[in-house]
Amino acid sequence: RIYLDHAAAMPVHPGVLRFGRQFPGEFAGNPSTLYQEGLAAQEAVSRAREQVASLVGASDTASIVFCSGATEANNIAVRGTALRNAKRGKNVVASAIEHISVLNPAKDLQKSGFSLTLAPVDHYGTIDLDALRKAVTPETVVASVHYANNEIGTVEPVREVAEIVHDRGGILHVDATDAAGRIPIDVERDGIDLLTLSGNQLGGPQGVGALYIRPGVRVQPVLVGGGQERGLRPGTENVFSIACMGEAARLAGEEMPGESRRLRAIRDRLISGITEMEEAYLTGHPTERLPHHASFRFSRIEGESIQLAMDMLGIAVATGSACTSRTLEASHVLLAIGLAHDEAHGSMVATLGRTNSPDEVPRIVRAVEETVKRLRAITPL
Numbered sequence: 535r536i537y538l539d540h541a542a543a544m545p546v547h548p549g550v551l552r553f554g555r556q557f558p559g560e561f562a563g564n565p566s567t568l569y570q571e572g573l574a575a576q577e578a579v580s581r582a583r584e585q586v587a588s589l590v591g592a593s594d595t596a597s598i599v600f601c602s603g604a605t606e607a608n609n610i611a612v613r614g615t616a617l618r619n620a621k622r623g624k625n626v627v628a629s630a631i632e633h634i635s636v637l638n639p640a641k642d643l644q645k646s647g648f649s650l651t652l653a654p655v656d657h658y659g660t661i662d663l664d665a666l667r668k669a670v671t672p673e674t675v676v677a678s679v680h681y682a683n684n685e686i687g688t689v690e691p692v693r694e695v696a697e698i699v700h701d702r703g704g705i706l707h708v709d710a711t712d713a714a715g716r717i718p719i720d721v722e723r724d725g726i727d728l729l730t731l732s733g734n735q736l737g738g739p740q741g742v743g744a745l746y747i748r749p750g751v752r753v754q755p756v757l758v759g760g761g762q763e764r765g766l767r768p769g770t771e772n773v774f775s776i777a778c779m780g781e782a783a784r785l786a787g788e789e790m791p792g793e794s795r796r797l798r799a800i801r802d803r804l805i806s807g808i809t810e811m812e813e814a815y816l817t818g819h820p821t822e823r824l825p826h827h828a829s830f831r832f833s834r835i836e837g838e839s840i841q842l843a844m845d846m847l848g849i850a851v852a853t854g855s856a857c858t859s860r861t862l863e864a865s866h867v868l869l870a871i872g873l874a875h876d877e878a879h880g881s882m883v884a885t886l887g888r889t890n891s892p893d894e895v896p897r898i899v900r901a902v903e904e905t906v907k908r909l910r911a912i913t914p915l
């Protein structure tokens with residue numbers, strides 16, 4: 535089989551598996567205790583904090599808060615920051631193509647008296663900076679613009695976004711779920727106040743993530759309980775997964791230059807092979823895109839049928855949102871870049887990873903050709 539849906543789930547990195555097998559060596563206890571077993575667990579979490587901080591250029595390791603994944607990190611970032619700073623203003627800004635785990639907490643804040651402004655993007659999915667200048671006002675507490683989009687691969691001009699948000703006194707949250715470990719991120723250079731990371735997208739296990747919080751930025755917890763993770767993520771730490779996420783971050787940082795170059799070359803061959811086909815189009819930015827990401831749309835066919843047909847040919851691809859492919863609604867991302875409903879339904883997303891090789895490209899292209907031809911022959915559209 536050929537697996538092309540790394541944005542939905544990444545196989546755990548073999549180095550992380552090796553690390554996990556020998557962890558904790560001896561039983562690691564509860565990090566909140568003071569005896570040796572507890573101290574060993576504390577040490578494992580601290581090491582992971584350093585490794586994750588180092589991947590994103592965070593100089594203060596205490597700025598990393600571990601949680602259950604990108605969804606939770608996004609909720610803490612959007613909801614926790616807005617509520618904690620509500621005295622400053624009652625507006626939240628998000629780009630129109632954020633992940634639903636940003637958009638839904640932002641919409642939910644409207645019940646607490648916040649207004650939500652969606653900042654538009656152009657047909658490549660790049661945020662419209664002029665529109666953002668108007669959207670962010672002194673009333674804006676937090677603005678959320680992702681580093682890169684999971685459905686169309688477009689990388690956003692984060693530094694320019696940071697300037698605009700900071701000029702108006704706002705706090706910038708950046709969801710880097712799909713970008714971290716693929717392109718260099720530096721919270722200092724990029725001017726990021728809050729940064730979402732997913733453990734699995736770095737090559738670690740599923741169900742663990744982290745939020746970077748710039749020192750001085752005030753955030754309130756979304757869950758309440760014990761004082762773990764500075765009270766921002768109460769509950770006994772997922773020590774094993776956190777330690778594995780740390781190791782994944784270390785390996786991702788080490789391997790990123792070579793691996794991104796390798797995947798970019800496969801991606802480009804895939805894009806040129808597939809866009810040669812009739813009525814097949816690249817979605818997202820042609821150059822400012824994630825190195826492992828190739829996304830397309832085909833007229834007159836449905837993404838779900840493409841996924842099923844490709845699966846029968848032994849190839850796993852995504853359609854629509856990579857992590858919630860089961861919804862049959864047209865993707866809000868594809869609508870926001872200006873596609874009509876019927877155009878937005880025919881999407882296919884291929885996200886590459888370490889098991890993919892250039893030799894697979896001809897077979898993938900042939901499978902897409904066969905799939906599209908067969909589906910078009912039976913389409914009622």
Ligand code: PLP
Pocket residue numbers: 541542602603604605606608633635680683684709711712732741856857
């Ligand atoms: N943010 C982005 C940009 C994503 O692509 C995803 C899903 O992969 C998430 C957040 C949610 O991640 P999780 O389901 O791991 O919480």
